[in-house]
């Protein structure tokens with residue numbers, strides 16, 4: 436695994452050097468980026484020797500050999516970023532999306548698991564400002580590990596000590612997950628979209644988001660990095676899932692496109708609104724203004740567009756049909772260039788939209804349609820991953836054969 440260690444200026448910075456050794460000993464590649472103040476506590480040379488890699492300081496404005504900006508290049512290289520020790524200042528900068536040095540700029544360019552290991556005096560750690568910054572990061576899926584209770588550098592003891600390095604090593608390794616899909620990224624969309632007519636009215640559909648949430652949960656359980664782009668639904672975020680909330684089809688399109696190139700499997704479960712209002716009113720419209728009808732525009736077909744923006748990903752669509760299930764599913768398989776279309780009959784009141792149960796038919800290019808009989812959406816998600824899991828592994832293996 437490729438780990439970027441971000442080292443901040445605190446007494447515990449010397450432990451970052453030990454962590455480099457531990458990570459290398461466990462077979463991982465490590466690169467280090469130091470904040471300005473970190474250099475007062477640990478020298479770049481120490482980290483360079485231990486990591487056998489160049490150490491990143493503040494030289495990011497220099498052009499690289501590939502012409503890529505250095506922070507973007509490093510962010511693309513890393514599979515996990517661990518900030519250790521994280522100072523109150525850097526926790527604040529990360530929480531507020533600031534990019535005023537090489538490390539914070541690289542973190543902003545990174546789209547993967549981030550682990551933050553704070554170490555500071557307990558009075559600082561307990562400050563409401565620091566606590567709420569840490570909470571903000573936690574809510575965004577950042578793993579805040581520690582600090583723990585123990586002896587503090589400034590004397591006395593309290594909550595503020597850097598967590599044990601073996602714990603940190605374990606968290607870093609688990610950030611890639613274990614299980615059959617470890618190391619893979621699964622991107623799932625769920626729920627309806629709302630297309631605003633004016634500030635109080637919108638166009639939408641009956642999707643509850645339950646099937647998409649069940650699939651995202653199952654992807655996480657099988658060890659994948661599970662990213663869920665959710666339309667407006669009230670469901671709790673499943674364990675281990677990174678959730679991005681969106682409202683409209685345009686927002687969903689943008690959120691998916693931004694993450695698609697790094698995904699191995701993309702499952703478009705969302706019932707994306709096919710039409711949006713040509714121009715949304717900024718004030719509530721009078722009845723009389725609506726009586727002439729609405730002017731509508733088609734939204735982009737997200738799944739179809741992924742054939743171009745994420746050609747390497749295994750792409751899966753859902754088809755909600757009320758009649759001619761098979762014909763509709765086969766047409767969508769072709770038109771959207773998907774590997775699988777999962778079809779369900781939404782005219783049945785006992786399954787599908789809004790229900791806790793579903794029954795689906797799985798269509799693929801070279802196999803007969805496969806029925807997954809009526810069961811809870813969690814059970815359907817498990818059965819679907821029994822099919823999609825091996826398919827994505829085979830797809831990845833085939834791609835690497837082509838590349839080599």
Ligand code: CTP
Pocket residue numbers: 684703704705706707708709734735736737738739751752753754755756763767771
């Ligand atoms: N889809 C999409 N972008 C859209 C509309 C649909 O990505 N603008 C995706 C859905 O997430 C689903 C698949 O396409 O995975 C099929 O959606 P469905 O609504 O059944 O099909 P449509 O393309 O809308 O076709 P039709 O309305 O003709 O049935």
